[in-house]
Structures are given as structure tokens and as C-alpha cells.
Amino acid sequence: MSLVDTAYRLPDAAHEPLDPASLALEELLATRGRVRIELALRHAGPRRVDIDYELQGAAGAPVVVVAGGISAHRHLASNAACREAGWAEHLVGPARALDPQRVRLLAIDFLGADGALDVPLDTADQADAVAAVLDALAIDKLQAFVGYSYGALVGLQFAARHGARLQRLVAVSGAHRAHPYAAAWRALQRRAVALGQLQCAERQGLSLARQFAMLSYRTPEEFAERFDAAPEVVNGRVRVAAEDYLDAAGARYVARTPVTAWLRLSESIDLHRVDPTQVRVPTTVVAVEGDRLVPLADAVALLEGLGAYGRLRVLRSPYGHDAFLKETDRIDALLTTAVHAPIPSGESA
Amino acid sequence: MSLVDTAYRLPDAAHEPLDPASLALEELLATRGRVRIELALRHAGPRRVDIDYELQGAAGAPVVVVAGGISAHRHLASNAACREAGWAEHLVGPARALDPQRVRLLAIDFLGADGALDVPLDTADQADAVAAVLDALAIDKLQAFVGYSYGALVGLQFAARHGARLQRLVAVSGAHRAHPYAAAWRALQRRAVALGQLQCAERQGLSLARQFAMLSYRTPEEFAERFDAAPEVVNGRVRVAAEDYLDAAGARYVARTPVTAWLRLSESIDLHRVDPTQVRVPTTVVAVEGDRLVPLADAVALLEGLGAYGRLRVLRSPYGHDAFLKETDRIDALLTTAVHAPIPSGESA
DSSP, X not given: OEEEEOSOOOOSSSOOOOOGGGOOHHHHTOEEEEXXXXXXXXXXXXXXXXXXXXXXXXXXXXXXXXXXXXXXXXXXXXXSSOOSOOTTGGGBSTTXXXXXXXXXXXXXXXXXXXXXXXXXXXXXXXXXXXXXXHHHTTOOOBSEEEEETHHHHHHHHHHHHSGGGBXXXXXXXOOSBOOHHHHHXXXXXXXXXXXXXXXXXHHHHHHHHHXXXXXXXXXXXXXXXXXXXXXXXXXXXXXXXXXXXHHHHHHHXXXXXXXXXXXXXXXXXXXXXXXXXXXXXXXXXXXXXXOSSSOHHHHHHHHHHHGGGEEEEEEEOTTGGGHHHHOHHHXXXXXXXXXXXXXXXXXXX | OEEEEOSOOOOSSSOOOOOGGGOOHHHHTXXXXXXXXXEEETTTEEEEEEEEEEEESOTTOOEEEEEOOXXXXXXXXXXXXOOSOOTTGGGBSTTSSXXXXXXXXXXXXXXXXXXXXXXXXXXXXXXXXXXXXXXXXXXXXXXXXXXXXXXXXXXXXXXXXXXXXXXXXXXXXXXXXXXXXXXXXXXXXXXXXXXXXXXXXXXXXXXHHHHHHHHHHSOHHHXXXXXXXXXXXXXXXXXXXXXXXXXXXXXXXXXXXXXHHHHHHHHXXXXXXXXXXXXXXXXXXXXXXXXXXXXXXXXXXXXXXXXXXXXXXXXXXXXXXXXXXXXXXXXXXXXXXHHHSOOOTTOOO
């Protein structure tokens, strides 16, 4: 393993010059870097891979890994290394459970997220990639792994494979295996890309795949609120109220996502399987009633497998699977306990 | 209007020669025919159209129109005019509520089902097409209109537009308007066809559209039962357990469905709007808990609009929207009351 670059490094774009005098302590300690290692991939054997990470927070504070959906990345929230808003912007900050003054927050770009690795990937590979970054940064133990959606799957794998390094796991909107219906839904999204690829329209295929995915991330309740208008006939074709929204969602996604990255990360959700009895880390499972990808029944099955290590919290939200991006106050309230409360004796690994 | 052909006519294929001595009375009275009329289409103006129908049952018996999903057609069940099994085979027959010895059963091929009419169609057009067939056959009044899925939408339009001809309506798994989430789901299916059409792969597009539709017709519970197996990596790609099933469903559908027919009928579901207060016919609304296309809340909203004319029956079924094709005994039990019970005074139109 080689630590290619842990030095402070400004990203390419969208940054203001830094004025150190204006920065709080935790901002000064934002770091980006890259770890280059050989990783034994579960389905593709050993590969040389680069893992990009970002670490922010007070020096010496306990470390929490935060991981999000397949579209998430190492940049959680605006900091000195990158001023842009991050994907977890509203979950990170002073007075939040994920406060960089209290904990150092570590996140990676998922393996395969740059589209360069065109092989079957697995959540176990992602967990090993996180462990490799911890090695490179000489971080022995995590206070917590907080995973949302895909990140929850990676967190469960990390707990099963590297449990000795983990004090607590928070798995939001993710379970120990893909639900067969959700897997079918994703397989059809991949077919949309394949249909586009037939004739060099793969980005249109990816756009359509993303639009179908949006239906799985949200709920009928939200659509009923937002897209109640009658359909129109435009150029002899029917156009329904949600199509503008879906068009925009598809276009935004295609602009930032390599097709190969999406295909391989989508597949890796379906390959995901963890034996919950192998997880011996205190785990808070957060499920959302109405999540169309991760039914409550699967969260309960996970809980059963976790035995004494598991506890379940259930949210109701019109945002379904995407609740973690929308219900940030409620998620934060759950994290306050799940990340920081003392671990009852007898539950620690 | 011209009645082109009401004579007994054998369909093209898959029939045994008839032996009249072996046929029960109601079989002898199976008739197929075609009505050619000019119909004022709601979104496309007047058009000359052919409407194919099938009528079976005891001469002089009261008439019940039966209409199914967009893939259904005039052939409900095996009879003298067509020995093939029909799409409602298990709902029609002796001891069933839809017994051809007690009622004459009338069904049509939906307008546009042959793919020749490439204009926006509406459920109101379908209702008018049914009325035109009744005119041609000199049938003044229906004992009932039994509609499932798309047929329920057509039935509601028929009740609103031709209520004086109808004694009872049974609307199974259909409401007074398309749900915005279901409409978005269908719009994306149409985009799959459009993606295929980019490069002459429209039948692959239709296959994919059908596969996505299957997910809306069924439920996660059924998929969890049937497709629990782990995914496989085949030729470097992940293949999930449901894909064989989905492949077969897509191929079967493409083999029998003109692309234009599917597109226009799919659109017509999204154009569907009926003001329930305009329905003054005793109506039994049958909803399935877990139907991913027609949420129970929409059935309840329909019921509220129907006021004293409405009653609601709720089924639980792992088959979701497709329950009417699967739970035939339970549907039949509901129909026995809904089609045959005396209408309480004060509820008749």
C-alpha cells in the first residue's frame, strides 16, 4: 500500500481562496488524499486501485466514517479543503451529532465511482477499501460507521469483516441483503442502459435508468402532492406532470456520473449479502416506513439476525428511501444517541 | 354506423372443428363481429373505427359487459366461436357469477388495440365504443359493467357518459383518475419504447417497458417468495433471480402487442379522468391492498365522490394490481353480490 497524497489539496473548481484567520479549528483540519493499494476484489481478484478520501475535524478526535448512497462521495460538507456544499451538508456541523469539533469525519469515493474499474464490485470490496484507508491514516478504531442506503450496506460489511475496528454501526435505509423486488427494479434500470448502448445512446439509457430509480427512492405520497396536475397532449403525445422533474433528475445525474460507475455500483447492491449473525458490533438499524427499496420487513429480519447487538428505529416519511437526505433533523436526533450514547456493558464487541 | 359482421365467424387459428351436438346451449350462442362507426375521439376528433366484439351466452339473457386490462380483448373464455382459453377463463362459466347460462357476456377489443389508430386515445372513447356496439346489437341496457384495471376506468366512463344504460358497475383495481406516481411509472415505460425507437429497436424497448410494468402489476411480497435466489455473475455481469421471469414476460408481450397499440393505451390510462359525482349508477369499487398502481386511498376518494351510489370491498393479495387475474375465487364471490344482488331501492339511477 502506498499513501499517494494525504497532503492538503484543493479540488479543481468552485472554491474561494482560503483565509486561515476566518476559519474555525475544524476547518483547518480538512484533508483530502488518495490511497493506492492492491485490493483482493471479491468477484474480480486482486486489482491495483486508488481510493480517494476526505477527513475533516479536530485533530485527535475520535473518527466516524460516513457513507451515503451510490451517488455520494468523500465530500460530506463544506470545509477548508472544499468549500462546495457536500452531500451530507445538513447532517454535519456544530450542534449536529456529526460535529467536526467533536469527531473527525472520514469519507471515501466509492471504489468504482470514477468509472475506471469495469468489473463486478461488491460491498465487501468497499468495506475493505475503507479499512485500507484507515490503515494508511493509522486510524486503529472508529467510534462509529454511519451509513445511509448503499453506505449502510458497506457499513454492515465493515462490521462483519472488520468488527474489531468498530465501536458502533448506524445503518440507515439498508439491510443485510438486497430485496428481490428491488433487485429486479435495478436490473431493469441496467437494461435501460444496455438498450441505450445498443446504439451509442448510453447516456440516454443512463438518464432513463436514473428516472426509474427516482421512483424507487421516493413515494407515491410525495408524487401525489407534487405532480397532481392533469397530463397534457404535446405534439400528439401524452406528457404527465412528473416528466419535467424526471427529465431534470436524469440530466443532472448523467452530467456527473460515468455510465460504468453507475452500472457497477448498481450491480454491487444486488451482490450484497451479509450474515447478520457475523455482526458483533452494537448496531442501530434505521428503517423508513414506505421505503420502496428496503421494506421494513427486511430491517426486522436484519434486527433478528443481530440479536443483542441490534436496535431498530423506524421513521415515517413521505420521502421513502431518500428520507435520510430530507429528514435531516430527525436523522440527526437519532444519530445523537446512536453515535454518542455510552455503549451498555455486555453489548460491546 | 354499419354492422359489418355479426355472423358467427371462426377466428384464424387454434380451433378445433365444432361438433354442435357436444355443445351446451350457451356455447352455441357465441358470436363474434365487427362494428364500423365514426366515433368523435376526445383528443383526435372524428375517426372511422372498427370495433371487434364477442358476445356469448343464453339468448335473451341480461347482458354484462366485461372489460380487462390494456392487454385484454374481446375473448373472455373458451366458447363455440373460439375454443382458446380467454383472458377471463377462470371468471366465466357454470357456477360463476359470470355464467353464460344466466347472463350474456359482451366484450370488445379496445379501440387502438390493433395498433392502427396512432392518436391520443381516452377511456371516454372506449366507453363510447362500447355504447356503439350496444347500439349495433340493439341492446338497450346492461345488467352490469364489470371492469378490471383499465376496464374499470372504461366502466367508470361508461357509467358517467351512458349511465341510463347501466344498472350496476363493478370497478376492480381502477379509480377515477390515474395516480401521479403510477402515471410517472407509465411515462418512463413509454420512454423505454422511445429509447428503443431511436435506432429501430422498438420491440426491445417495448419488452423493457413491459418488464417495468410487471413490477407495477405485482408486489415485493410475491417477488420475495419467487425470486429469493442469490444473483449470479454471468459473462462479467450481474444477473438477478427475477431476470429469467422478466425476460419471458417481455418476450411474450412483444410477440402479441403492436408497439403503437401499447403506447396509445398506456397514454390513455394517464389521460383518464372521471368526476365520480357524475356517476349515478350503483357501483362496487374493489380495491386491493398493496396495489402499486391504484392505491387504496384513490379507491376511497372514488368512493367519497360516488356518495350513496358507492360501496367498497377491499382484498388483500400478494398479487397486487394483478389480483383479479389470480384471486379468481374471491373475485367471483364479490361479483355474485355485485352483479346479481337486488339493487336496494333509492340507489338505482
